[in-house]
Amino acid sequence: MAFLELKGVEKFYGKLRAIKGVNLAINKGEFIVFVGPSGCGKSTLLRMIAGLETINGGQLMLDGKDITHEPSSKRDLAMVFQSYALYPHMTVEENMSFALRLAKVAPEVIKEKVSKAAEKLNLTSYLERTPKALSGGQRQRVAIGRAIVRQPKVFLFDEPLSNLDAALRGQTRVEIAKLHRELGATTIYVTHDQVEAMTLADRVVVLRDGMIEQVGTPLELYDRPANRFVAQFIGMPQMNVLPVGMFPKAGNVYEVGIRPEHLTIVGANEGQLRGTIELIEALGNETLIHVNLGTAMIIVRQYERTRSQLGEQVGVQFDPAHLHRFDKEGKAILDGNKLAGAAA
Amino acid sequence: MQSSPNSSSGKLIIRTVAAWLVALILFFPLLFLAVTAFKTEGQAIAVPSLWVFTPTLENFVEVQARSNYLHFAWNSVVTSVVSTVLGLLIAAPAAYSMAFSPTKRTKDILMWMLSTKMMPAVGALVPIYVIAQTAGLLDTKFALIVVFTMSNLPIMVWMLYSHFKDIPHEILEASRMDGANLWDEFRHVLLPLGMGGLASTGLLCLVLAWNEAFWALNLGSAKAGTLATLVASYSSPEGLFWAKLSAASLMAIAPIIVFGWFSQKQLVQGLTFGAVK
Ligand SMILES: Nc1ncnc2c1ncn2[C@@H]1O[C@H](COP(=O)(O)OP(=O)(O)OP(=O)(O)O)[C@@H](O)[C@H]1O
Ligand SMILES: [Mg+2]
Numbered sequence: 360m361a362f363l364e365l366k367g368v369e370k371f372y373g374k375l376r377a378i379k380g381v382n383l384a385i386n387k388g389e390f391i392v393f394v395g396p397s398g399c400g401k402s403t404l405l406r407m408i409a410g411l412e413t414i415n416g417g418q419l420m421l422d423g424k425d426i427t428h429e430p431s432s433k434r435d436l437a438m439v440f441q442s443y444a445l446y447p448h449m450t451v452e453e454n455m456s457f458a459l460r461l462a463k464v465a466p467e468v469i470k471e472k473v474s475k476a477a478e479k480l481n482l483t484s485y486l487e488r489t490p491k492a493l494s495g496g497q498r499q500r501v502a503i504g505r506a507i508v509r510q511p512k513v514f515l516f517d518e519p520l521s522n523l524d525a526a527l528r529g530q531t532r533v534e535i536a537k538l539h540r541e542l543g544a545t546t547i548y549v550t551h552d553q554v555e556a557m558t559l560a561d562r563v564v565v566l567r568d569g570m571i572e573q574v575g576t577p578l579e580l581y582d583r584p585a586n587r588f589v590a591q592f593i594g595m596p597q598m599n600v601l602p603v604g605m606f607p608k609a610g611n612v613y614e615v616g617i618r619p620e621h622l623t624i625v626g627a628n629e630g631q632l633r634g635t636i637e638l639i640e641a642l643g644n645e646t647l648i649h650v651n652l653g654t655a656m657i658i659v660r661q662y663e664r665t666r667s668q669l670g671e672q673v674g675v676q677f678d679p680a681h682l683h684r685f686d687k688e689g690k691a692i693l694d695g696n697k698l699a700g701a702a703a
Numbered sequence: 704m705q706s707s708p709n710s711s712s713g714k715l716i717i718r719t720v721a722a723w724l725v726a727l728i729l730f731f732p733l734l735f736l737a738v739t740a741f742k743t744e745g746q747a748i749a750v751p752s753l754w755v756f757t758p759t760l761e762n763f764v765e766v767q768a769r770s771n772y773l774h775f776a777w778n779s780v781v782t783s784v785v786s787t788v789l790g791l792l793i794a795a796p797a798a799y800s801m802a803f804s805p806t807k808r809t810k811d812i813l814m815w816m817l818s819t820k821m822m823p824a825v826g827a828l829v830p831i832y833v834i835a836q837t838a839g840l841l842d843t844k845f846a847l848i849v850v851f852t853m854s855n856l857p858i859m860v861w862m863l864y865s866h867f868k869d870i871p872h873e874i875l876e877a878s879r880m881d882g883a884n885l886w887d888e889f890r891h892v893l894l895p896l897g898m899g900g901l902a903s904t905g906l907l908c909l910v911l912a913w914n915e916a917f918w919a920l921n922l923g924s925a926k927a928g929t930l931a932t933l934v935a936s937y938s939s940p941e942g943l944f945w946a947k948l949s950a951a952s953l954m955a956i957a958p959i960i961v962f963g964w965f966s967q968k969q970l971v972q973g974l975t976f977g978a979v980k
Contacts, residue, residue, distance in 0.1 A: 409876075409880060410879070411876050411879070411880075430879070430884075431876070431879040431880055432879050432880075432881075432882045432883055432884050432887075433882075435882075436880065437880060437881075438876075438877070438880045440873045440876070440877060442871065442873050444871065444873035444874045444876065444877040445874075445877075446874060446877070446878070446891075446892060447874070447896070448895045448896060457878070457881050457891070458881035458882050461881060461882045461883055461887055461891075462882055505877075505881070509881070
C-alpha cells in the first residue's frame with residue numbers, strides 16, 4: 360500500500376481552481392520530484408501536503424491515516440523552504456533542536472541527534488552562531504539539518520537550491536542525493552531544474568495547470584513521454600516537434616517529435632529532411648545546429664565539432680525508431696503505425 | 704557655486720542655532736511650568752516673571768494634602784496599565800490574523816478601524832455617557848479602562864499589524880512544520896520576533912491612556928479620577944492658583960516623562976511603523 364496517497368485533491372483560490380483533482384501514490388522511501396512550468400501548482404500541491412494550505416476536496420492519506428484536515432503540527436512532516444525560514448533569534452543548534460524540544464525529547468537525546476546531524480552537514484563549528492552570521496550555503500544546510508534531526512515521515516523541499524550559485528547548487532544536489540541514500544526517507548522535492556529532477560528522482564511528477572501530465576522514472580519520461588507537453592518539457596534543448604505533413608501520413612498522427620541528439624547532419628542530398636543552417640551554437644562538449652526546414656526550425660545536437668557553415672544547404676537524417684508520434688490532442692501514440700522515414 | 708569651508712561652517716552654526724531655538728520654544732512652556740511649581744502663589748503671578756527666587760516645595764505638599772495626589776496617581780496607573788494590557792491582548796491576535804492570513808477585505812477593515820479615530824470624541828460622548836450611566840459605571844475605573852482600551856485599539860492594531868508584516872510568514876510556517884501549535888508559535892516565534900513591536904505599541908498606548916483627559920473628565924471625576932482630572936480641578940473650582948496648578952501638572956506628567964525618557968528608543972522605533980529596521 361502507498362505510504363502517502365493523494366486522492367483527487369483539489370485547491371481553489373476563490374474561483375481559481377489551482378489544483379484539479381490530483382491522484383498520486385507515493386511509496387515509502389521514494390524520492391519524488393515535482394516539475395512543471397511556473398505557476399502550475401507545484402508549491403501549492405506541496406504546501407497542501409504540508410498542511411500549510413487547506414485542501415478543498417479529495418483526500419490525503421499518510422501511512423494509512425486520513426490527514427486531509429490535520430494541522431501541520433500534527434502531520435510529522437518536515438519542510439525545507441526556498442527562503443530557508445530559519446528562526447533568526449535562535450542559534451544554529453536551537454534552530455535544529457526546536458522541533459525536538461517542542462516534542463519534549465530528553466536533552467541528552469537532543470544533543471546527540473543535533474551533533475550527529477551537524478557532523479553530517481559540516482555544521483559542527485557553527486552551532487553557536489545565529490543564522491545572520493552564516494553564508495547562504497550554510498543556512499541551506501541548517502535548514503536541511505533542522506529537517507533531518509526530527510526523522511519525520513516525509514521530507515518536503517520547495518526549490519531548496521534556487522538561491523544558491525551554480526557551483527554550490529551542484530554540490531548541494533549531490534549531498535542531498537547522498538543524504539537520501541543514507542536516510543532512505545520518503546521525500547517530495549519541487550524544482551525548476553531539470554538536472555535536479557533527473558538526477559535526484561526515483562519518480563518525476565510533471566504538472567501543468569494544476570493537473571498531473573505524467574508520472575514516471577526520469578528515463579521513462581525522457582524515452583516515452585505520454586504527450587507532447589511532457590516530451591517538450593523534459594530535455595534541453597527541447598524535443599523538435601514537426602507537423603506530420605512533412606512525413607507520409609499515417610493513422611491519426613498529427614505531429615511528430617524527435618530529440619535533437621537523434622538527428623544527424625548529412626550531405627545536402629542525403630537524409631530525410633532538407634534545410635539550411637541558421638545558427639551554430641558551439642558549447643565545447645556539444646554543438647547545437649539550428650536548421651531551417653522552410654516551414655519549421657529544428658535543432659540538431661552533435662557531440663563532435665562541426666565543419667558546417669552558416670547558410671549551408673544540408674540534409675538531416677534520423678532513425679525512424681526514435682520518432683515520437685502525437686495525435687491532435689497532443690497525446691503520444693505509442694503503438695501507432697510505423698512512419699516511413701522519408702521527408703515529404 | 705563655490706562652497707568655502709567658511710560658508711559651510713556658517714550654515715552649520717545657523718542650523719544649530721535654529722534647532723536650539725525651535726527646541727527651546729517647544730520646551731519653554733514645560734520649563735515655565737516646572738519653574739512656577741516651585742514659586743509661592745505671589746511670585747507666580749508677578750509681572751515680569753521672576754527667574755531668581757528661593758524655591759519652595761510648599762505647593763507639592765499642599766496638592767497632596769488638599770486633593771490626595773496618590774489617589775489620582777493610582778487611578779492613572781491602573782487605568783493606563785490595565786487598558787494597555789487589555790488592548791494588547793485584543794490587538795495582537797487581530798493583527799496576527801490580518802498580517803498572516805489576509806483576505807481581500809483586510810485593508811478595508813484596517814482603514815475603517817483607523818477612520819473611527821478621525822471622528823471627534825465628542826460625537827460619541829452622549830451615547831457612551833448614557834451607556835455608562837445606565838450600566839451604573841459612571842465614575843468607575845472600569846468604565847475608563849473600557850473606553851481607553853477601545854479608543855486605543857485602532858492604533859494598536861495598526862502598529863502591530865505593520866510590525867507583524869515584517870516577520871516573514873515562512874518562519875511561522877516552519878514552526879508549524881516543526882510541530883508548534885498556536886501557543887508554541889506565539890511563545891517561541893511571534894513573541895521574540897515581534898517583541899519590539901509589542902513593546903513600542905504598549906508604550907505608546909500607555910502614554911496615550913495616561914494623557915487622556917476628555918473621557919477621564921467626562922466619565923470619572925472623583926472616585927475614578929485620573930491625574931488629568933486632578934490638574935483640571937485646580938483650574939476652575941478653586942480659582943486660578945498658578946503655582947499649585949503648576950505643581951499638580953508637574954506631578955501629573957512627571958511619571959510618564961521619566962518613563963518615556965527611558966523608553967524613547969522603543970517609542971521612536973514604534974512610531975516609524977516598522978518601516979525602519
Ligand atoms: N495565495 C494565493 N492566492 C491566490 N492564488 C494563488 C495563491 N497561491 C498561489 N496561487 C495561484 O495558484 C497557482 C499555482 O501557484 P504555485 O505557487 O503553486 O505555482 P508553482 O508551480 O509553485 O510556480 P513557481 O514555479 O513559479 O514557484 C498560480 O496560478 C498562482 O497564481
Ligand atoms: Mg513555487
